Every structure is written in C-alpha cells, then in structure tokens.
Amino acid sequence: MTDILTVARKELREIVGGGSGRKGLFRELFFVFLFGVFFPLSQSEAWRSGAMPTVFVFMIPLFLAGPYVADTFAGEKERKTLETLLATRLPDSSVYLGKIFAVCTYAWAVTQLIVLASMVALNVVDGADGWFVYPPAVWAAALIGSYASALLISGIGTFISLRSETVRAAHQAMMLPLFVLIFGGSFGIGALWRALPVETQLSLIEWASGVSPLEGILGIVALLLLVDVFLLRLGIRRFRRSKLIAG
Amino acid sequence: MSASAPDIAIRTNGLSRAFGSVRAVEDLTIDVPAGSIYGFLGPNGAGKTTTIRLLLGLLEPSAGEARVLGHDVRTQSQAIREQAGVLLESDGLYTRLTAMQNLDYFGRISRLSAADRRQRIQDLLTAMGLWDRRDGRVADFSTGMRQKLALARAFLHRPKLLFLDEPTSGLDTPSAVALRRQLVALARDEGVTVFLTTHNLLEAEKVCDRVAVIRRGLLLAEGSPKEFHGGRSRCVSILGRGFTDALVVRIRDLAAVEGAALESGPHGVEGVGRVLVDLASGGDPAPVVRLLVEAGADVTSVESARESLEDIFLKLVEEGEEEGMIA
Numbered sequence: 001m002t003d004i005l006t007v008a009r010k011e012l013r014e015i016v017g018g019g020s021g022r023k024g025l026f027r028e029l030f031f032v033f034l035f036g037v038f039f040p041l042s043q044s045e046a047w048r049s050g051a052m053p054t055v056f057v058f059m060i061p062l063f064l065a066g067p068y069v070a071d072t073f074a075g076e077k078e079r080k081t082l083e084t085l086l087a088t089r090l091p092d093s094s095v096y097l098g099k100i101f102a103v104c105t106y107a108w109a110v111t112q113l114i115v116l117a118s119m120v121a122l123n124v125v126d127g128a129d130g131w132f133v134y135p136p137a138v139w140a141a142a143l144i145g146s147y148a149s150a151l152l153i154s155g156i157g158t159f160i161s162l163r164s165e166t167v168r169a170a171h172q173a174m175m176l177p178l179f180v181l182i183f184g185g186s187f188g189i190g191a192l193w194r195a196l197p198v199e200t201q202l203s204l205i206e207w208a209s210g211v212s213p214l215e216g217i218l219g220i221v222a223l224l225l226l227v228d229v230f231l232l233r234l235g236i237r238r239f240r241r242s243k244l245i246a247g
Numbered sequence: 248m249s250a251s252a253p254d255i256a257i258r259t260n261g262l263s264r265a266f267g268s269v270r271a272v273e274d275l276t277i278d279v280p281a282g283s284i285y286g287f288l289g290p291n292g293a294g295k296t297t298t299i300r301l302l303l304g305l306l307e308p309s310a311g312e313a314r315v316l317g318h319d320v321r322t323q324s325q326a327i328r329e330q331a332g333v334l335l336e337s338d339g340l341y342t343r344l345t346a347m348q349n350l351d352y353f354g355r356i357s358r359l360s361a362a363d364r365r366q367r368i369q370d371l372l373t374a375m376g377l378w379d380r381r382d383g384r385v386a387d388f389s390t391g392m393r394q395k396l397a398l399a400r401a402f403l404h405r406p407k408l409l410f411l412d413e414p415t416s417g418l419d420t421p422s423a424v425a426l427r428r429q430l431v432a433l434a435r436d437e438g439v440t441v442f443l444t445t446h447n448l449l450e451a452e453k454v455c456d457r458v459a460v461i462r463r464g465l466l467l468a469e470g471s472p473k474e475f476h477g478g479r480s481r482c483v484s485i486l487g488r489g490f491t492d493a494l495v496v497r498i499r500d501l502a503a504v505e506g507a508a509l510e511s512g513p514h515g516v517e518g519v520g521r522v523l524v525d526l527a528s529g530g531d532p533a534p535v536v537r538l539l540v541e542a543g544a545d546v547t548s549v550e551s552a553r554e555s556l557e558d559i560f561l562k563l564v565e566e567g568e569e570e571g572m573i574a
Binding site for chain 1: 266300303306325328329331333336338339340341342344353356357358410
C-alpha cells in the first residue's frame with residue numbers, strides 16, 4: 001500500500017500543481033464554475049429535485065479522469081520516464097494502481113467540489129425556503145458513484161494509454177469510449193427500454209416503484225464496481241514490465 | 248550455472264534475447280567482479296541497452312541465464328532492482344517536477360527514511376552543484392544539469408550495483424572528470440560494482456577494470472584494458488634519416504615483425520623520415536633498429552606508439568564486420 005501511495009502522491013503532484021500550474025488550476029476552476037454554478041442556476045428545479053446532480057456526478061468524473069489517465073501511461077512513455085520507473089523496486093501492480101488511484105482521487109475530489117458549489121449556488125440564489133440540502137441518493141452518488149465512474153473510465157483508458165505511443169494519440173483514442181459511455185449511456189438505455197416488450201416494461205416499472213432512490217443508486221454503483229474490479233484485474237495482468245519494455 | 252560467488256556481481260551464461268528474427272544479444276557469457284568498473288563497449292545497436300534491460304529483469308531472456316548480485320534475473324528481478332541504481336539512455340526525469348521532488352520520489356520508492364532521504368538529497372545535490380537549483384523545475388535545466396540530477400538519483404539509495412549508460416554524455420569536462428573519480432572511489436572504497444556503457448573509449452581506458460566489446464549482440468572480446476593491449480601487436484615509431492622502401496621490405500621479413508610502413512611527409516627536419524613497425528606480441532624493436540643502423544640509416548629516436556583502446560575497438564568492430572560479411 002505504501003508503494004501505491006508513493007506513486008499516487010507523485011501523480012497527484014503532477015496533475016494538480018507540479019506541472020500544469022496555473023493552466024491546470026484554470027481547468028479545475030472552469031469545471032467547478034460550469035458544472036457547479038452555471039448548470040445548476042440554469043436548471044435549478046432539475047437540480048433541486050436531485051435527478052440532474054445524480055446524472056452529473058456520474059458523468060463529470062469521465063471528463064476529468066479520461067484525459068489524465070490517457071496522459072499517465074502514454075505520457076510516461078512519450079517523455080521516456082517509464083523505463084527508469086520500471087527499473088526501480090516497485091512492483092508492477094503498485095505502479096499501475098498508484099496511477100489509477102491518483103487519477104480517480106483527483107476526479108472524485110473535483111466532483112465533490114462541484115457538488116458543494118452547486119448546493120451553495122442554489123442556496124445563494126434561492127434560499128427563501130430554508131437551507132437546501134441534496135437528498136441521500138445524491139450524496140451516495142457523489143461520494144461513491146463518482147469514484148466508481150472514474151474507475152470505469154480509468155480502467156478503459158489504461159488499455160488505450162498503454163497501446164498509444166503519444167499522449168495526443170491516447171487523447172484522440174479516448175474520445176470513443178467517452179462518447180460511448182456518455183451518449184451510449186443515455187441514448188442506449190432509452191433505445192433498450194423501447195426495445196423491451198410492454199409487459200416487461202410494466203413489470204420493471206412495478207419492481208422499480210418498490211425501490212428507493214438510494215437503493216437504486218447503490219445498485220447502480222455496485223454494478224459499476226463489479227465492472228471496475230474486472231477491468232482493474234485485466235489492467236494488472238496487462239501492465240507487465242517485460243511487455244511494456246518489449247513493446 | 249551455480250549460484251554466483253560473492254565476488255562476482257554479474258554472471259551471464261549464454262544469455263540471449265531475440266526480437267522476432269533480430270538477435271539483439273546472443274550467447275553472452277561474462278563475469279563482472281564485485282567492486283569493479285566494467286566497461287561495455289559497442290557501436291549503436293550493438294545490444295548494450297538490451298543487455299542492461301536483461302540484467303535488470305526488464306526483459307526476459309530468450310535463452311541462457313544470468314545472475315546479478317546472486318539473484319536470478321528471471322525469478323528474482325525485484326531483488327536486483329532493489330540493489331541497483333540506474334541511469335539509462337534517457338535520463339528519465341520528471342520535467343514538470345523540481346529537482347528536489349524528483350529525488351524525493353525515488354527516495355520514497357527506495358524506502359529511505361524521511362531524515363535519511365533529506366540528508367542524502369542535500370548531500371548529493373550539493374556534490375553535483377545543484378543544491379541552489381533544488382526548487383527549480385527540471386524542464387528549465389540544461390542537459391548537463393539533468394545528467395547530474397539523474398546521476399544523483401542513481402546514487403540516492405546507496406546501490407551495490409550501478410548500471411550507467413553513457414554517464415558522462417552532456418557533462419562538461421570538469422564534471423566528467425569529477426564523475427570518473429567518484430566512480431573509481433565508489434568501486435574502490437565502497438565495493439560498488441559499476442556496469443558502464445560508453446562511446447568514450449578514453450574514459451573506458453581510464454576507469455574500467457575490465458572491458459567487453461559487443462557488436463550485433465555478439466561478444467567480440469573481453470578483458471582488462473591491459474590484456475587488450477598485451478594480446479595485440481605493439482606499434483613502434485622509428486624516426487631517423489636514410490629510410491628507404493627497400494629497407495622497409497627487409498624489416499617486414501624480420502621474425503618479430505608483423506608489418507612495417509614508411510611514412511612519407513615532413514617530420515619537422517628536412518630528410519627525416521618515420522617507419523611505423525607492428526611488432527608481434529612480446530616482440531622486441533632491437534633487431535629492427537640494428538638492421539637500420541647496419542644498413543647505414545641514422546636512427547634518432549624509437550618510440551612506442553601504443554594503440555589506444557579506440558584503435559583496438561575499431562579494429563575489433565571492423566574484424567567483426569568482415570566476419571559477419573563472410574558469414
């Protein structure tokens with residue numbers, strides 16, 4: 001665990017401060033303003049009902065983690081730092097998990113800032129009926145759903161990043177899974193729903209009516225985590241020194 | 248292959264690595280004594296970097312075996328990397344981090360305690376002349392400064408074995424000289440083994456206890472720099488007057504002589520000529536001088552024109568080239 005934290009610490013340092021500096025900070029502030037202030041104030045009712053923030057806390061980590069996971073592996077190859085890192089005593093799995101942990105923690109932390117900013121914005125603009133607080137389902141989605149979502153894109157991104165020779169190539173290749181997850185998620189579920197027989201739709205609605213929003217969120221998160229664990233295991237198997245050096 | 252004796256830091260036996268049909272390293276058998284500086288020489292693409300990767304367990308051998316510090320490269324590579332410091336082809340520094348942050352990261356990886364890490368970083372950065380730039384981003388460093396920082400990183404955890412790929416490239420002359428002294432001191436005083444690849448043959452001659460020449464993955468020659476010289480012909484330069492082509496033909500017929508050539512062109516004084524004579528191993532120049540004097544030539548000086556390691560290296564590589572072409 002110490003090794004994972006050592007790698008993660010350095011990665012976070014590069015993501016947040018070390019490298020990108022003001023440019024990096026601007027990116028985070030932009031995200032917080034866009035998703036934490038602009039959207040909530042544009043559609044305050046949808047945000048107050050809890051549906052919109054729930055969707056956003058699953059979606060935002062995809063945008064935040066995607067580019068960094070592309071950079072973290074392909075970037076090390078491009079900047080020729082990977083071989084020196086692999087020539088240390090660090091086990092393969094610690095390097096891999098440390099990088100994933102850093103990217104996901106960053107995406108998760110910025111998502112929490114966005115959730116808090118959106119709640120503050122909604123209260124500042126319309127706080128007449130008392131202090132507004134998101135329901136537990138939104139908090140569950142924010143606290144664990146966003147991490148599961150970041151893990152999902154990181155797991156997928158690892159394979160792309162490891163196969164890409166340059167950061168630019170990795171970023172371009174990352175667009176496809178991002179589109180699939182974001183648009184495929186919304187359009188795909190709608191299309192799947194319409195393809196179901198009416199009887200099945202009715203029985204699903206009946207089943208869902210007995211499930212609370214919190215239980216629903218926890219169910220989705222559990223499913224996501226299962227996929228994440230599968231992807232991480234695959235990633236650990238793929239991330240082998242000998243394979244990386246031999247190309 | 249039996250377990251390496253403690254006095255052997257690296258032992259390879261038939262070590263080979265192929266990439267498809269390309270044999271990067273072939274049947275490499277070497278012993279690197281512990282506490283020695285071992286020069287690994289070869290032209291670009293000779294297999295030097297692949298050999299280092301194999302010895303660090305970063306690549307799996309296609310055939311053969313190797314033990315480094317008593318550990319098998321196939322099954323105990325982590326133990327090898329734990330005790331090895333490396334400077335590879337690329338300096339491997341994080342340009343977005345500062346010099347301090349780079350070393351701190353690798354110190355943590357090596358599990359140095361916080362106090363030891365701080366002290367060690369300060370000592371090394373000071374020794375490398377980089378302490379004042381400790382908080383500067385590596386992206387703003389010159390090539391020489393980056394090389395020094397990468398060397399500091401390689402020394403950081405007091406490794407028993409150093410793999411250094413062209414360590415003096417990018418360094419100015421005083422820094423290169425200081426580094427060579429430091430390497431010799433590390434080997435002599437602390438028993439650190441240094442596996443060094445270099446194109447600077449003068450450097451290899453100066454610091455290496457043993458030298459290996461590799462080309463297209465094949466080991467062409469191996470031994471101490473002295474053995475390299477001793478096992479080959481000795482060149483003698485004879486300066487004087489009255490040297491003729493006919494005399495040179497007679498010199499070539501002498502038993503101890505492998506070759507002789509009359510060098511034309513001015514030698515400072517009018518009428519002064521020079522004969523270059525290749526003597527067989529252990530050969531004596533006296534019969535050559537006697538022949539010249541008896542033939543009426545005037546010999547003013549006899550100097551040993553010892554071949555440099557560079558000459559020997561070039562000959563070896565050319566010989567290897569010819570053999571390869573014949574094969």
